[in-house]
Amino acid sequence: MERGLIIKSTGSRYRVLFGENNIADCTIKGKLRVREMKNTNPVAVGDNVFFELDTGRTTGVIAEVLDRKNYIIRKASNLSKQSQVIAANVDQLFLMVTVILPETPVEFIDRFLVTAEAYSIPAKLVFNKTDLYGHEEMEKMGFLISLYSKIGYECFSISIIRNENTEGLKVSMKDKINLLSGNSGVGKTTLLNLFNPSLNLKTAEISDYHKQGKHITTYPEMHPMPFGGYIIDTPGIRGFGVFDMDRKEIYHFFPEIFKKSKECRFYNCLHLEEPGCAVRTAVTNEEIHPLRYRSYLNIMEDDNRKYR
Ligand SMILES: Nc1nc2c(ncn2[C@@H]2O[C@H](COP(=O)(O)OP(=O)(O)OP(=O)(O)O)[C@@H](O)[C@H]2O)c(=O)[nH]1
Ligand SMILES: [Mg+2]
Numbered sequence: 001m002e003r004g005l006i007i008k009s010t011g012s013r014y015r016v017l018f019g020e021n022n023i024a025d026c027t028i029k030g031k032l033r034v035r036e037m038k039n040t041n042p043v044a045v046g047d048n049v050f051f052e053l054d055t056g057r058t059t060g061v062i063a064e065v066l067d068r069k070n071y072i073i074r075k076a077s078n079l080s081k082q083s084q085v086i087a088a089n090v091d092q093l094f095l096m097v098t099v100i101l102p103e104t105p106v107e108f109i110d111r112f113l114v115t116a117e118a119y120s121i122p123a124k125l126v127f128n129k130t131d132l133y134g135h136e137e138m139e140k141m142g143f144l145i146s147l148y149s150k151i152g153y154e155c156f157s158i159s160i161i162r163n164e165n166t167e168g169l170k171v172s173m174k175d176k177i178n179l180l181s182g183n184s185g186v187g188k189t190t191l192l193n194l195f196n197p198s199l200n201l202k203t204a205e206i207s208d209y210h211k212q213g214k215h216i217t218t219y220p221e222m223h224p225m226p227f228g229g230y231i232i233d234t235p236g237i238r239g240f241g242v243f244d245m246d247r248k249e250i251y252h253f254f255p256e257i258f259k260k261s262k263e264c265r266f267y268n269c270l271h272l273e274e275p276g277c278a279v280r281t282a283v284t285n286e287e288i289h290p291l292r293y294r295s296y297l298n299i300m301e302d303d304n305r306k307y308r
């Protein structure tokens with residue numbers, strides 16, 4: 001048996017990195033499928049596995065998945081109870097955001113951050129395409145960076161095309177397993193190509209980026225970085241879900257709301273209509289930003305999580 005790391009999963013085929021930079025294309029033993037019934041894929045990018053290598057040493061069969069430190073899932077669909085594991089054993093989550101082409105909504109950022117908090121995985125924001133920003137966009141980015149840094153999320157602002165300000169991001173990613181997420185077209189794959197030019201991954205054509213993104217990357221894939229560590233490139237997502245998030249707990253995943261909630265009159269205050277709610281007072285005097293509170297309300301109302 002060999003030990004390896006899953007770097008790509010397409011549902012039935014798994015690419016495994018093992019030994020000194022060797023690659024094997026693997027399938028899985030039938031029995032393995034039963035273990036995590038709720039997941040459509042029992043093996044995901046980032047998983048450490050034991051596998052039986054065939055004599056040709058380029059193919060094999062996965063026999064065992066080692067325990068995971070964490071894993072990120074996405075609901076297979078709103079109605080089904082099935083979920084898909086996007087990646088396992090992730091150290092940090094990065095959300096790539098653009099103020100224009102395409103514009104990333106605040107609520108999208110907040111849903112991502114809530115998810116990261118629920119998984120207890122550190123999350124950071126990367127604002128990209130600053131080369132395209134005029135005065136107004138710069139102001140908007142400045143506003144968002146100050147909003148999120150104040151809450152405690154580290155922010156980077158970069159232009160990949162001009163290779164501006166990317167050094168800090170590199171340092172932050174070094175020697176870690178980093179998952180890179182964000183809407184289609186924000187430049188995730190372009191960043192991987194910049195950091196590791198030998199990858200030569202497919203990105204959108206320049207002329208395409210006026211559209212909302214074309215979902216160029218179709219499967220999550222983990223790539224080694226020359227400076228140490230890995231980046232998992234993911235398809236532009238509409239958002240990933242946290243399975244067992246209880247409605248009563250959602251405010252725990254807004255750090256500034258959670259902190260303020262300790263001053264609410266009722267211990268079980270959900271910060272909706274309750275009297276003596278310190279959170280709502282803080283929103284009124286903008287100690288908590290109204291946009292964040294609005295995201296909180298929207299997530300609370302979200303029908304998608306009703307299947308709990
Ligand atoms: N002006 C400008 N364009 C950029 C920058 N970074 C990336 N792009 C362009 O944005 C477009 C989309 O880039 P991709 O890397 O394919 O985007 P992606 O996030 O991987 O998209 P999906 O794979 O569809 O999720 C490409 O045309 C890139 O050349 C940047 O810093 N400035
Ligand atoms: Mg891509």
Ligand SMILES: [Zn+2]
Pocket residue numbers: 261264265269270271272274276277278279280
């Ligand atoms: Zn309250």
